Amino acid sequence: MASTASPFSISISSKPTLKASVFTPNNSAELSLRVQSSKAASLRSSFVSQSSVELTRRGISALRASRVRSTSRIMASSAQVVDQPPSKTGPVAPTIVDVDLGNRSYPIYIGSGLLDEPELLQRHVHGKKVLVVTNNTVGPLYLDKVVDALTRDNPNVSVESVILPDGEKYKNMDTLMKVFDKAIESRLDRRCTFVALGGGVIGDMCGFAAAAFLRGVNFIQIPTTVMAQVDSSVGGKTGINHPLGKNLIGAFYQPQCVLIDTDTLNTLPERELASGFAEVIKYGLIRDAEFFEWQERNIQALMSRDPGALAYAIKRSCENKAEVVSLDEKESGLRATLNLGHTFGHAIETGVGYGQWLHGEAVAAGTVMAVDMSYRLGWIDESLVKRANNIIKQFKLPVAPPESVTVEMFRSVMAVDKKVADGLLRLILLKGPLGNCVFTGDYDRKALDETLNAFCKS
């Protein structure tokens, strides 16, 4: 018997419109945290400090009971600074930073114990099948927890997983194909969801796989390193490396949400922890002087993994990144400023071979070089050079490239940098007081030569 059919069966995704909410246990109290927007042109961002920190101290047990929305716009501005890291006691409720990209907007949830809250993840899963992409370091620690969060009281969803080898050197096409193989063998269809569980490498590869599988499927980021939580998991840059350069193959592809459970940092090795702080420092240097000063006062709290300090640094970093990405998703200009130290850093990573230095370590040394060049150009004071070098040293990050990377290697890798335009290498350099930078190809070539010669052998 022929069954009846409507002319077209059209699938419409039901994306939640949740934006910038803060959960509280009291559903009668409407807390307005909206802060007046400063002039957008200043491109300075803000943070809602004491009020939101108070909120985040509340127990997560009340999470499901009720919620009240209070708006914490990332474009807003505030003069208050958290001088003292919040208390170490107890789990914190999720703070939410919204990445505003029109119909591709999504929330970043930040807090302790969020992987024990299935509802947060499940609201962003589309379809009946999920593929968790992780690696052989993070998988044994958190895969079971994530599968439980995805499936608890949710019998309609089945979860597959693929466990990749850990490390930047595996961020290549061969490894990416393993994700496609698993997705196809598992008969995942266009309504499935990919979940990235791991650091920046996993996020970048899983994101690109999600962008390219069946020309695009849903995607969730669960970053488990500081580096991924403050930088790589936010903003939709995905991709893999080519033997001749980092991230040369990829896509701009936004996730449904980013879920940052700060508890996952408890298992992060020291070196990885420090590596992530290189990106935190970056936000301060290029656009957020007050955040930089807060970091200077809180280095020990961050190094000793004080939960409140970590949560604040992650939130503030995500707010900075979300603001920049919202203004320039495809990196036509402003977004490139997030790459302070990265052009030098990529050359180091490529020069020594992927995986020998962590990304943040290379960025730290690259930042010192970019700061040096900015000083040689006469664009910044010596005091800023000292402060930048000092904070990088205190985080136990390198302040120079390894001896094996020569001037010629720098030149060779920098020539294929994505920021080259019609043959001209554009760089992010500091200019003016702390918190100001430029993205430009208009600089004296001698300064670049001098910096390269000062930091490495010819």
Add this chain to the structure above:
Amino acid sequence: MASTASPFSISISSKPTLKASVFTPNNSAELSLRVQSSKAASLRSSFVSQSSVELTRRGISALRASRVRSTSRIMASSAQVVDQPPSKTGPVAPTIVDVDLGNRSYPIYIGSGLLDEPELLQRHVHGKKVLVVTNNTVGPLYLDKVVDALTRDNPNVSVESVILPDGEKYKNMDTLMKVFDKAIESRLDRRCTFVALGGGVIGDMCGFAAAAFLRGVNFIQIPTTVMAQVDSSVGGKTGINHPLGKNLIGAFYQPQCVLIDTDTLNTLPERELASGFAEVIKYGLIRDAEFFEWQERNIQALMSRDPGALAYAIKRSCENKAEVVSLDEKESGLRATLNLGHTFGHAIETGVGYGQWLHGEAVAAGTVMAVDMSYRLGWIDESLVKRANNIIKQFKLPVAPPESVTVEMFRSVMAVDKKVADGLLRLILLKGPLGNCVFTGDYDRKALDETLNAFCKS
């Protein structure tokens, strides 16, 4: 000396806003070909026939002298049909079909001798470097011509090329990497342009490479087969095959323009020519009864490569495709109807091994199977079955899958089809009078079983 720099050097692409123009030698005559839009809900498209055909007979020599815009909206409707193929004499000026996708809109230029008009191509090249991607069949025939068109009187542009092995079996990740290798070795940057010169395989691979290289660069399609000209080069579907299925890895990525020089069909093998007509027939069956009837009357003109008949069939096909893509770029519903016969066809291609059957040959046999199933469901008359089979036979296309493809092979490949949603296989089937179809998972499974059993061994 430090040079001055503006705070940000922001690159802004200068995309031409050319839309749906027809060139004429008389710049004083403003010809309005706008036809009133029919009800969009009817989803029936149109063609501006005699008027535009008159225009296209004019010599291209006047192309640069002047141009007058006349609007030929693809959403418009007309009752007129070209019963007689246009004259065979002389070159034709470009007909332009506009693909309306907001800020990703682009023109399709169709005409004889367009590769001798450098201005058409050059207006869509961004940056100073171009990478032409072609294969070892098409390259020797047209690469020099394309390089000349890109560089004539245009000393600022340099052109690199990469020549891939010809054939569907090379549409894979290994071959794609050769494009990235060449692009990176040639130090192409984000402002470069990729040009696809060849058939559907080249267009799909070059398009995906353009989408993924540095997370996206400019892209131009120069299709040289009927298949690519009427279907694969229009609409932004790009990708590569996986051993387990066709086009499972890719992106939606729109070109800057599509340039169809119908002269390139003069070198196309008979079998390739016929293969392309499978997609032309498809447009008639699913949504354009008048076009189907025109084809029935013009089979011999098309088979004998009458330039006017070919140009008309290409234009009409592009208009149909452009309309569908404009309404549903990401294939959430309507666009899937363009895959009539393709689910069965993909199973044939995968079953016999890529490259053994041409895509259009597999689609032709798949179309016969889809029509058979539609009839078994009681959704169409027997007369339509006969007309569909007859036109496919007259184009010397296969009306059944090869004996080597079994029912089990069909089931296995169809299970990973991109149109499967949450485990349910949705198919495009004809329903009602000629020119009507449905995309649905709501059909009697027995009819599918019967069709598979009728056409192949178990």
